[in-house]
Amino acid sequence: MKSFARNLDVEFNRKLDQERARIEAHARLTLGEEFNRREAQYKAQLESAQREAADLKRKLDQGSQQVQGEALELSLEAMLKSAFPFDEIVPVPKGVTGADLLQRVRSASGQLCGTLITPLCVSPSRAIPTSGSPASTPPARSQRRYAPRSSKCTS
Numbered sequence: 001m002k003s004f005a006r007n008l009d010v011e012f013n014r015k016l017d018q019e020r021a022r023i024e025a026h027a028r029l030t031l032g033e034e035f036n037r038r039e040a041q042y043k044a045q046l047e048s049a050q051r052e053a054a055d056l057k058r059k060l061d062q063g064s065q066q067v068q069g070e071a072l073e074l075s076l077e078a079m080l081k082s083a084f085p086f087d088e089i090v091p092v093p094k095g096v097t098g099a100d101l102l103q104r105v106r107s108a109s110g111q112l113c114g115t116l117i118t119p120l121c122v123s124p125s126r127a128i129p130t131s132g133s134p135a136s137t138p139p140a141r142s143q144r145r146y147a148p149r150s151s152k153c154t155s
Contacts, residue, residue, distance in 0.1 A: 073100050076118070
């Protein structure tokens with residue numbers, strides 16, 4: 001009887017150990033799947049955040065270029081007004097294609113002689129050269145934009 005009870009106890013412990021091992025394996029598998037799912041979710045969130053950061057940086061750079069262009073336009077407008085006090089310098093509203101500034105050329109007596117159209121270029125290849133640089137030569141005659149000459153303006 002002792003041996004039967006002992007065998008029964010050994011068999012019970014063996015089955016208990018097998019069940020524990022099965023439960024542990026299932027728990028590991030479930031935890032591994034949960035970990036992989038969460039890891040994939042975090043990677044997706046990280047990639048999304050990186051794309052959004054790149055988009056925001058691009059928009060910030062674009063805004064910065066726009067501000068630089070506006071500052072250049074204001075600077076050119078002030079320079080033209082001081083260099084040509086009789087002329088009327090008019091900024092073209094945003095969103096209008098073409099010129100950035102219109103310069104209505106007037107004689108000393110105030111008579112309108114014509115209009116100059118001033119487009120601003122901020123690309124390095126077409127930027128306004130600084131004095132003393134090799135690129136400070138004026139553009140070729142075919143590249144200049146002038147209003148038609150008028151016989152009204154003599155002074």
